[in-house]
Amino acid sequence: xxxxxxxxxxxxxxxxxxxxxxxxxxxxxxxxxxxxxxxxxxxxxxxxxxxxxxxxxxxxxxxxxxxxxxxxxxxxxxxxxxxxxxxxxxxxxxxxxxxxxxxxxxxxxxxxxxxxxxxxxxxxxxxxxxxxxxxxxxxxxxxxxxxxxxxxxxxxxxxxxxxxxxxxxxxxxxxxxxxxxxxxxxxxxxxxxxxxxxxxxxxxxxxxxxxxxxxxxxxxxxxxxxxxxxxxxxxxxxxxxxxxxxxxxxxxxxxxxxxxxxxxxxxxxxxxxxxxxxxxxxxxxxxxxxxxxxxxxxxxxxxxxxx
Numbered sequence: 001x002x003x004x005x006x007x008x009x010x011x012x013x014x015x016x017x018x019x020x021x022x023x024x025x026x027x028x029x030x031x032x033x034x035x036x037x038x039x040x041x042x043x044x045x046x047x048x049x050x051x052x053x054x055x056x057x058x059x060x061x062x063x064x065x066x067x068x069x070x071x072x073x074x075x076x077x078x079x080x081x082x083x084x085x086x087x088x089x090x091x092x093x094x095x096x097x098x099x100x101x102x103x104x105x106x107x108x109x110x111x112x113x114x115x116x117x118x119x120x121x122x123x124x125x126x127x128x129x130x131x132x133x134x135x136x137x138x139x140x141x142x143x144x145x146x147x148x149x150x151x152x153x154x155x156x157x158x159x160x161x162x163x164x165x166x167x168x169x170x171x172x173x174x175x176x177x178x179x180x181x182x183x184x185x186x187x188x189x190x191x192x193x194x195x196x197x198x199x200x201x202x203x204x205x206x207x208x209x210x211x212x213x214x215x216x217x218x219x220x221x222x223x224x225x226x227x228x229x230x231x232x233x234x235x236x237x238x239x240x241x242x243x244x245x246x247x248x249x250x251x252x253x254x255x256x257x258x259x260x261x262x263x264x265x266x267x268x269x270x271x272x273x274x275x276x277x278x279x280x281x282x283x284x285x286x287x288x289x290x291x292x293x294x295x296x297x298x299x300x301x302x303x304x305x306x307x
Contacts, residue, residue, distance in 0.1 A: 009242070009245065012226045028083045073157035090147070091307075092250055094307060095155070125279070
């Protein structure tokens, strides 16, 4: 891996990892309506990515299912959760995306897993359970466990979407991102109108700049720069080199919560992080050793969760 590729990889991990702190600040501390925030994000991404939008006959069912998981339901779960949990806990829980993807591959695609993969999946779930049931004390509130559960639901949504996207052929990653944003826009706007009130609070003088900064980070840095750079890396490097990105995302997300947001550290958090990362690492290692692990630039090579 060249110096440039290393720099880009670290940049992607940093942008994605710190996004948990951005969301926690905007939603948890400033009280921005989470679904409205997600709807605005997907709308802006859809407008930016509109030139990439293409209709793919015979494959749109899988593309639209992918959009539900990667552009709508994941954010419908994750964004409200950021008002209930900590950035560090969310960064860990979202990594269950990989174990969920493997399990769904077994159930729906007939893939096979053996001892080490099963052990890794169990470790990942145990680690998240340690964090969720231990709780962060009084720092967040009584809904902490529910927040962790919602993050897990978001990770499951993305895993379902990944299975659908695996069924597509010849669709470029930016075309998929464009469709994910369109589906997210269509789903999230009715959802915010039904479940939330007073969305205009985001434009109040004391919040408008916070809202604009958070949106700019989510849209430009996360959805455009980080995703674009990630797909560039996938086109140049073996999948086993890029796959561990999720582990570094988690470490940066946890550090961002502890250092930037001053979230309370605890033994349960550190144990949970270690156990989860060990489990996910084992799953990634075994997945990359399976026959057919690819180094591709197609959209089907989505190997990390997308906060």
